[in-house]
Amino acid sequence: MKNHKPFLVGITGGIGSGKSTVAQIFSILSIPIYYADDRAKWLMAHDPHLKEQIIAAFGKESYSAEGELNRSFLASHVFADEDKVKLINSLVHPAVRKDFEAWSAAQKSPYVLKEAALLFETGSYQELDKVINVSAPLKLRMTRVLLRDPHRNEAQVNAIIDKQLPDEEKNNKADYVIKNTDNKLLIPQVLKIHQELLNTQIGN
Incomplete structure (x- = not known):
């Protein structure tokens, strides 16, 4: 091949x-198998550039003082608002796309x-x-x-x-x-x- x-x-x-x-x-x-939904959650918690974008868009409360994703804050302040959902998706989806491209290129x-x-x-x-x-x-x-x-x-x-x-x-x-x-x-x-x-x- x-x-x-x-x-x-x-x-x-x-x-x-x-x-x-x-x-x-x-x-x-x-x-x-690339599990995109799980990977999106991982990137939101670990990708420095994506974290910066989320904080800029939704405030410092998006993460704890230890830098962990504040899921309860996002659930109540972001995912309940359709416009905010579109905004966070516009940040997360490009990060997932880039991550998937790198992952798939490494597969045999x-x-x-x-x-x-x-x-x-x-x-x-x-x-x-x-x-x-x-x-x-x-x-x-x-x-x-x-x-x-x-x-x-x-x-x-x-x-x-x-x-x-x-x-x-x-x-x-x-x-x-x-x-x-x-x-x-x-x-x-x-x-x-x-x-x-x-x-x-x-x-x-």
């Missing part, structure tokens, strides 16, 4: 769709996966070669989330769902759709996509 940068594949899905489970299956196949795999809840909503899917959407019926997703996160109620889950594109729209935008329902096996679907992606790279 020619020496080139890895093929960039996104994996997304609404809350409770099971995208993390699907990502784990790809991980078992030795495909590197034929392709890598970027796992993120809001790939389509943020427009970051446009920087990827292919996108996989993990799809599941709304009722099943709600049941999964309430079982997984007992501290959440139905209204809170619906509030999160409202900020995400409808499943049908994601399916139409995605290159691949994995159906994570109770009567559909996940592993054969993942293996089929995995083989297609490998074949694409061999063809190049």
